[in-house]
Amino acid sequence: MLQQTATTRQTAAAERIGRSLESLQQQLPLTRRVVRAGEAVYRAGDMLNCLHIVHFGCVKAVNVAADGREQVVGLHFKGDWLGFDGIDSGQQTCDAIAMDLTEVWSIRYSTLLKACAEEPSLMALVHAAMSREICRDRDSMLSLCTLPADARVADFLRAWADALAERGLRTDQITIHMTRAEIGNYLGMKLETVSRALARLARENVIAFSRTGRRDLHIPDVGALTAFVQRGCLNGAN
Numbered sequence: 125m126l127q128q129t130a131t132t133r134q135t136a137a138a139e140r141i142g143r144s145l146e147s148l149q150q151q152l153p154l155t156r157r158v159v160r161a162g163e164a165v166y167r168a169g170d171m172l173n174c175l176h177i178v179h180f181g182c183v184k185a186v187n188v189a190a191d192g193r194e195q196v197v198g199l200h201f202k203g204d205w206l207g208f209d210g211i212d213s214g215q216q217t218c219d220a221i222a223m224d225l226t227e228v229w230s231i232r233y234s235t236l237l238k239a240c241a242e243e244p245s246l247m248a249l250v251h252a253a254m255s256r257e258i259c260r261d262r263d264s265m266l267s268l269c270t271l272p273a274d275a276r277v278a279d280f281l282r283a284w285a286d287a288l289a290e291r292g293l294r295t296d297q298i299t300i301h302m303t304r305a306e307i308g309n310y311l312g313m314k315l316e317t318v319s320r321a322l323a324r325l326a327r328e329n330v331i332a333f334s335r336t337g338r339r340d341l342h343i344p345d346v347g348a349l350t351a352f353v354q355r356g357c358l359n360g361a362n
Contacts, residue, residue, distance in 0.1 A: 141203035181226025275356020
């Protein structure tokens with residue numbers, strides 16, 4: 125029953141993403157740009173002239189401290205918007221860096237505002253995207269604050285697999301476009317802790333490492349990751 129519920133939710137999400145992208149393409153003038161892995165969609169401090177939507181690929185949001193230290197603060201996949209956090213100040217507040225070959229659609233912010241004023245359904249689409257980003261940020265904070273290390277890594281992998289499933293992509297074989305150090309940076313733990321957590325997940329047959337590369341993982345059953353996270357929650361509460 126839980127598996128059926130998850131599949132239904134993921135199918136609905138895939139359909140929503142497809143409809144949203146189609147609607148944006150039909151209603152707004154878009155600029156398409158392909159960004160290679162490691163290149164920036166924009167940098168912190170850039171003027172907020174445009175908002176951006178990921179059409180394919182994946183993007184990480186990175187804050188850079190005054191001393192040069194980087195902190196990964198967000199992950200974005202197909203259908204996700206980039207740049208909402210810069211609306212208040214009029215400047216981008218972080219770097220948006222492609223993690224894989226990525227295409228982004230850019231919309232001038234002034235054009236978007238005018239279009240939303242004329243078309244309520246478009247405004248509802250933008251508000252829904254903002255709401256989902258707020259929920260993702262909340263869930264990430266809850267994971268960071270409440271889960272033990274092993275469960276935190278499992279929850280990270282589950283969320284990545286769910287993001288792929290919601291975009292109609294396979295989840296049994298996935299590539300994590302982040303180093304273990306970057307995963308640790310994102311989850312607030314050391315590289316060694318991430319490696320130990322992945323090793324434990326592999327020992328318990330929740331994941332398996334691919335022979336093709338350290339970032340390629342086999343996930344036999346995403347539900348097993350969810351169960352692992354739930355056990356971590358119970359153990360953390362005791």
